[in-house]
Every structure is written in C-alpha cells, then in structure tokens.
Amino acid sequence: MKDKKGQGMKRLSLKDVAQMAGVAPSTVSFVLNGKARQMRISDELAEKVQAVVKKTGYQPHSVAVNLRTGQSKTLGLMVESISGSFFAALARVIESEADRYGYNIVYCSTENNAQKGTELIRMLNRQQVDGFLITPAAGMEKDIEQLLAHKRPVVLMDSYFPEVAVPYVLIDNYGGVRQGMKHLLGKGYSKIGFITVDMELVQIQQRFQGYRDALKEENIPFRNKQVLKISYNSPRDEAVKAIQDFITANKGVEALFFSTNYLGILGLESIAGLGLRMPDDVAVICFDDHDIFRLYPPGITVVQQPVEEIAKTAISLLMHQLDKGARVTRKSQVQIPGKFIKRGSA
C-alpha cells in the first residue's frame, strides 16, 4: 500500500523492473517471454527477475508490445446487428472463446449495410486487429476479397459468397430445411407454404432449395403461388399484411415454413391477426430459433442454430490462420447441422 499515493505514480515499466533487479531491460524481456533458456540467462538471474516482477506486479504495456510486435491480440467481430438475438448470442460465445486464446474482441455492426461494412473494415484495420470475424451483408464481396488479397485472416459466419474462396462456418441451411420439411411431410401435411426474404445471400437460396427438393422427393408438385418472398426493406406492417394476404389467398394451406426468425415473428403476428390457431388451422416451423418461440403458445417448432459450435469453430479456424497462416481448403469451409426442436406449432 505504500506506493499508491500521489497522483504522479507512473506505471511501472520494464526498464524500472530491470533497474530494480539490477539487470538490462533486454534480460527482463527475455525472462518474461520464456526465452531465458534460449538466450542463456542463468537460472539465478532469471529467478531474481521473476521475484521482482512478482513483487511489483509488473504488467507489460500492451500498446508498446503491440507496436513492436505488430500483434494487437485483438480480433474484429462484425455482425449484422448486435441487437439481434442470434448475433448477441454469437458475440457472447466468441468473446469468451477468444479470451481463452488471449485475444480481445472489438465489436461492430453493419446494420446490414454494405457501405457501412466497408467503413468498419477500414476502421478495424486502423485499429490493427489481427483477424476478422464477419457475418457479411449482401454486397460485401469486394471487401472480403480485399481482405484476402492483403492476406488478412478472415472467417465468415452465417453466410458467405460462393465465388470467393474464403473460410466460413455456418449452419447446414439446406439440411436444416430438409429436417423441418421431413417432419411436416411425415405428419401428412402436403400443402406447405414457404415464406422467405428477398435477399441474395446464399443461405437464403439454400433454404429455398431445401424446400423444393423436399417436395420433389415426395412427388409433390412445386407451386410458385405457395412461395412468398418478402422484401427485406418492407416495413413491419406491410410485411404482416403481405403474409396475411398470402395465407388467405392460399386457401387450404396446411403448414407454413418461415425461412428466418424475423419472418417467423412477423408470421406469428399475421396468424394471430387472422384469428388462426396453431397447429390446427395452420402448422408453423421456423428456421432459426428465438426467445419468443419458446414462450409464444403453443411454442414454435424450429430449426435451431448451433451458436456455440459455430462460434467455437470460427475462432478455431481463425486461430489456425493466425499462427499457421493456413490456406483456404475445404476443411476451412464448415457447415454444421442445425438442431430440430419440436414444440407445439407443428
């Protein structure tokens, strides 16, 4: 407690430690970085240094380390919007995983705006992040390509660009929909509507393909009017209206498959507004879980994203790039099966 008074109290530097131990700064550095052996520092001296370090509680100045080594020990995490529950959950796991490897996270969100994404990448570069974890918005191909061209470690999550050779981790979108469809078809439903969003991202396409193939396998004809594509930017009430019109227009539709949780939530509103009951009037399955779906009566059946696995895999891929400079192979493009969770709605 004796050295805490006074406001001047400068932070202890490596130099100070060296002085106190009666050795050169370089010696302290070697000892602290486990290079004592390699640099032939005698055990005696090494111990003396360690003692001083322990006594003073010295901690290296990370900014200085960063400047010298060029490693910030910081990763940039860019999500669509941190207030989305999937992304929030992702961020949480990623943070703790990164910590295990000694990395910090700088987080930012694109709000699904490619231009903002571009700016944020610039910002993260200024911050000298060592690697990027990105859930890309449509239109960010160029940015990703540029990162690759500069050999910056990147891992995409949640989506990717088929034409860009980049490591990614995401749920098996196609397989997830197939799981859900299998359940519906198994229950004897054949008039199944598919409600999706008007976006160019692969995962959306793959979900749609899962729907088509599932029908085809059962020899159920695909009808275009049983598919609704909602524009990403359409306001809440318009979207609800569109879904309601879709349901009434498709007289006799037995089940609805929503391709994102955002759509599913809109779907709940729409269905409630029409006074329909799940699953009797209409069965419902949604891709991607949400807190609401657990609670909303009678509970919404979903295909859940394996958030934890996605996060862990992503970090692990990134770490590989970071210390091995690994190239992009098929092994670094991972699809993880989703988890089908049966609740009351289907």
Add this chain to the structure above:
Amino acid sequence: MKDKKGQGMKRLSLKDVAQMAGVAPSTVSFVLNGKARQMRISDELAEKVQAVVKKTGYQPHSVAVNLRTGQSKTLGLMVESISGSFFAALARVIESEADRYGYNIVYCSTENNAQKGTELIRMLNRQQVDGFLITPAAGMEKDIEQLLAHKRPVVLMDSYFPEVAVPYVLIDNYGGVRQGMKHLLGKGYSKIGFITVDMELVQIQQRFQGYRDALKEENIPFRNKQVLKISYNSPRDEAVKAIQDFITANKGVEALFFSTNYLGILGLESIAGLGLRMPDDVAVICFDDHDIFRLYPPGITVVQQPVEEIAKTAISLLMHQLDKGARVTRKSQVQIPGKFIKRGSA
C-alpha cells in the same frame, strides 16, 4: 492500383510521407495535427504535405499514436450480459455515439459475476482504455472505487452504489413503478402482487419502494405475502414453480407487477401453465420491455427503458470527464423517466 502488388507492401509511415514531400517527419506531424500555424510552417510547405497525404491516402498508425500520446481513443463497455436485450440495445447506441466522438468500444460482459468484473477491469486497463462505461454487478463497489481513486473516467449505467460518489445514468426506477402502479390502481385493482428478485442493487430496492409508496398513497395496506422475492440464481423451472405457487397462494390477486423483464418472461410461462388469461384472470405489468412483450398475446404492458437517452447521456458524461476532467456533481448523476407503454395485459 499501381502500388498494391507484392505481399511485402509495407504500410506507409509518416516518415515515408515526409520523404516524399521532401520535409522532416516532424513537419508532417505538425501539419496533420493542425499545428502548422503554431509551428510557423509556411502555407506553401503545408500544402505540399497535404497533397502528398491526400495522394497516398496515408493514415497514421493508431498504435504508435496511442503509445506516444497515451490516448487509446477506446472506451471499455462492460455490461451484465450482451445476450440480454436491454444490454444489446444499449451497446448498439453506445457504439454509434462513441463513434461520433472518434472513440471505439471494447466490449465485455460480467455475466453478473463481480469477480469476473474485477478481472475485466484489469484487462481493460491493460488495453489502455481511456474511459469506462459499466453496468455494475452487485459487489463491484471496490472496483469502482479503485477506478475513481486512480482518476479513471467512469460512468455507471443501469445501477449504481449510493455510497460511492460516481457519475451514473439510469431510468427513474422509483418513478417508473409509480407510473405503472398508478395505471393499475386507476383501473380499480387493489390486490396487486409484486414479484422481484433477491438482489442488493439499488434499482431493485427503488422499484420495490415505488410499489410500497404507491399502495400507501391509496391507503391500501401492504402485505408481505403479496411480495415474492426470487433468488437470482434459482433455475428456470424452480422460479416458474415459485411464481405459480405464489399466484395460487394469493387467491384473489388481481394484478402482478414484475420488477424485471426476466421475471416477466418467467411470469408469462407461469401464467400460461396455470391456464390463466390476461388481463381477465390476472393483469400484468412488467418493468423493462422485451421483444416478447410486444408479441405475446395480448401484449404485455410495460415501463420501457429509454435506452437511447441513457446511452447518449452516459457518453456525454464520459466525454466531459475525458476532456474537462470534470468532478462528480449532482449534475453527473442522472435519472431519466421511463416510458409507460400500455398493451393488452393491463
């Protein structure tokens, strides 16, 4: 496009710019930092430097700047858990506000664990953050005091410690409950249950006080059995069970006031489990909004946190400390009124 090839391509440094402009590094620095006048750099030279900077797109190496100036232009944001919706929303606004002042955010979450909080503060200090934005967990008084003692800029959010003189911003908890109670009492309910959590934080106490005072003002006797305190750590199903027991034990209870959104959600489960209907069998109001409450039929009436105002105020207070070294006054302890939102449940 001509200088992007090759993987060596080192980043442009101030020195390089100086060389290209045919001046000394210091001159470039002066020009870039607006000290050209002060340092009597001729307009001619200044323009030459500016031209080179613009042409090359030079951007200062922030780590080097940080090391030299001691300013990281980074703020530490510590929330209870980023996967909570209130915190996620907060993080979002704070991020964009901070950006307007040229600051980045390093975010982390305590998971409501004071010990983890202590560690994280150490981590943020190692990272040289310029200031702290914290939603404190119970038991973090010591940590906050230490930050103050070291004259580190801090603003608390969501909660605070009455015995520690520290700037904070939060919703007017007492007033918020009063608003909600006024609504219930105005509708003629008098048997109102209050369900809260077993935590030592002031905001919880104040909400409880709001409940008691509201009753007192209407001359309705306070009954201890109409209050349920759920332990923070009790598992989900136990808590639901407790709430259900509470409801059945309080025969004739007309309305329930949940003191946090977490409890409210448990409440919905409990009420649904008992087969009760809102608001006829039991009216419900919850402190703090949640996505679910908008959608869950018939919509849950809530007192909503003014997230945006809280975030903006917090940043503004922090900026004040950062450039003025402002002391803690009553002006830096802010309570912002909540917003009462009437939905179907009460």
Add this chain to the structure above:
DNA sequence: CATGCTTGCAAAATCGATTTAGCTAAAGGA
C-alpha cells in the same frame, strides 16, 4: 601462446508516431 568457440549478459536499433530543443538565415535595434 595465439586463436577460436561458448557462455552470459548488456547495448543499441527498432516499431511509428509526437514534441521539445536546436539551428540557420534574415530582420531589427543600438
């Protein structure tokens, strides 16, 4: 006995900026 090779550590260069001190030439004053 001169030369070479370890050993054990210290000195100095470096990362990329900011900031203080210094230097030269022109101008002003006695």
Add this chain to the structure above:
DNA sequence: TCCTTTAGCTAAATCGATTTTGCAAGCATG
C-alpha cells in the same frame, strides 16, 4: 558593426516494449 529577435524548419528525445548485435570472460584447441 555587432548583437539580439524572429521566422521556418529540422534534428533528436521520447513513449515502452522486442530483438539483433556486441562484448568480455572462460575454456578448449592446435
């Protein structure tokens, strides 16, 4: 004429680490 100012820059110190190079003493070798 000589000394002091002032203008206009540049050189050098500094932030706090890491890493390369240097250097003296001890030992072996031919």
